[in-house]
Amino acid sequence: MDLITKYLNSIAYKFPKGYPDMNNDQDVLLLEAFIKKDFGIVAEIGKTQIHNIAKEKIVNSPEGKKAGLVPMSKSATYRIGNRNKISSDEFIEIIKSVYPETEVEVLAKGVGDNKSGTFNMFKFTTEEGDVSFYLAGGGNEGEKYEQDIIKNAQIGAGQPNSDLPKNLQTLYKELGIDNTKLTKDNITFAGATNTKRDLNFEGPEDIGEVVSDMTIVYGGETYYISLKNTKGSGVLSGKNIPFIVGKPNNKEPEIVVYDAAKREVIPNISKLYDMFGIDPERVAQGLTDYINKEGEEDSWSNVEVDEKQFQNLLASSFGYGYYYVKEIKGDDVKVVPILTAEQARGAAGEITSSVIKYAGPKTKITAVKIKTDSELFGPAEYLVASRNTQKGIVPLALRITKQK
Numbered sequence: 085m086d087l088i089t090k091y092l093n094s095i096a097y098k099f100p101k102g103y104p105d106m107n108n109d110q111d112v113l114l115l116e117a118f119i120k121k122d123f124g125i126v127a128e129i130g131k132t133q134i135h136n137i138a139k140e141k142i143v144n145s146p147e148g149k150k151a152g153l154v155p156m157s158k159s160a161t162y163r164i165g166n167r168n169k170i171s172s173d174e175f176i177e178i179i180k181s182v183y184p185e186t187e188v189e190v191l192a193k194g195v196g197d198n199k200s201g202t203f204n205m206f207k208f209t210t211e212e213g214d215v216s217f218y219l220a221g222g223g224n225e226g227e228k229y230e231q232d233i234i235k236n237a238q239i240g241a242g243q244p245n246s247d248l249p250k251n252l253q254t255l256y257k258e259l260g261i262d263n264t265k266l267t268k269d270n271i272t273f274a275g276a277t278n279t280k281r282d283l284n285f286e287g288p289e290d291i292g293e294v295v296s297d298m299t300i301v302y303g304g305e306t307y308y309i310s311l312k313n314t315k316g317s318g319v320l321s322g323k324n325i326p327f328i329v330g331k332p333n334n335k336e337p338e339i340v341v342y343d344a345a346k347r348e349v350i351p352n353i354s355k356l357y358d359m360f361g362i363d364p365e366r367v368a369q370g371l372t373d374y375i376n377k378e379g380e381e382d383s384w385s386n387v388e389v390d391e392k393q394f395q396n397l398l399a400s401s402f403g404y405g406y407y408y409v410k411e412i413k414g415d416d417v418k419v420v421p422i423l424t425a426e427q428a429r430g431a432a433g434e435i436t437s438s439v440i441k442y443a444g445p446k447t448k449i450t451a452v453k454i455k456t457d458s459e460l461f462g463p464a465e466y467l468v469a470s471r472n473t474q475k476g477i478v479p480l481a482l483r484i485t486k487q488k
């Protein structure tokens with residue numbers, strides 16, 4: 085038996101099949117790790133293998149499985165199948181659940197490196213290297229909804245308003261548009277672009293042209309319209325929290341501590357903790373209790389949230405300078421003008437209640453629930469969660485999700 089065979093036999097039990105399958109990218113990566121550790125030899129990972137590893141992690145993650153993502157054929161290295169037609173935002177959330185440190189760049193079809201005429205491209209960095217994927221499978225329901233409305237508007241341009249689909253009749257009535265005076269060229273599709281923007285604590289900005297899915301030029305005015313189907317929702321994702329750390333390390337923590345020296349490493353994360361009244365020492369203690377399975381489980385209790393800053397934060401996510409058009413039952417739409425900073429703050433609403441529950445022996449999530457009431461959209465509920473997104477304890481990521 086030669087030395088190579090002896091070595092492979094000595095590590096074979098560490099592989100799922102009892103041997104390293106060279107057609108399995110995870111097995112190849114594991115074998116390379118053993119070779120590097122035992123012999124100091126570093127093997128270069130090819131571009132295709134880097135993509136296959138990232139694809140397998142994303143598709144097989146709990147979030148990826150729930151969303152119905154599939155790897156597609158081996159020849160489609162750069163494509164991930166989108167069976168359930170999830171949105172771009174939902175796909176980004178899945179990527180960040182697997183790679184919480186990464187920043188995802190979205191390129192619309194035909195823009196920059198994206199040579200596809202059909203699908204968006206998602207570019208980001210993994211531990212193995214840079215990757216870019218197409219989310220394939222007919223786009224997503226939100227984009228299809230946008231395109232259907234715009235297609236109907238362009239086909240129906242010049243006809244009486246009463247001959248249009250119900251959703252366009254409602255939209256044009258709210259905007260004061262006489263469809264007989266429109267031509268196809270007055271209506272343009274501007275969707276599927278990268279509309280990612282940083283949230284801020286200063287309040288909303290004019291983003292009408294940026295977020296517009298459908299732009300109409302009529303009577304010397306330009307109308308920017310943001311279209312949302314019934315499944316549209318907003319999720320705000322923050323970077324990892326640097327001041328909640330594991331000891332002796334984040335990978336295998338024995339305890340979790342609050343490191344005050346790292347509080348301002350990412351100033352906006354620190355501001356968010358202050359805004360939501362989250363005590364980082366209680367977060368750390370709760371995670372330590374979770375590790376040791378000791379202490380008392382926390383219960384929901386009232387917490388004081390800085391309402392002005394929270395309103396500014398939400399208002400900045402809305403922005404202004406456009407009409408928000410939401411699909412409702414009966415093939416109709418609700419049209420909400422968000423044309424001014426004041427209307428954006430009105431869309432954010434006022435806080436009616438806020439409660440917090442810290443991590444403890446049975447849960448590793450610290451969460452804040454905030455209920456609001458908006459003059460434009462009515463009651464809403466937001467969940468602010470500090471949690472690890474990779475089945476570990478730390479690092480934590482801060483996520484703000486609109487629940488209702």
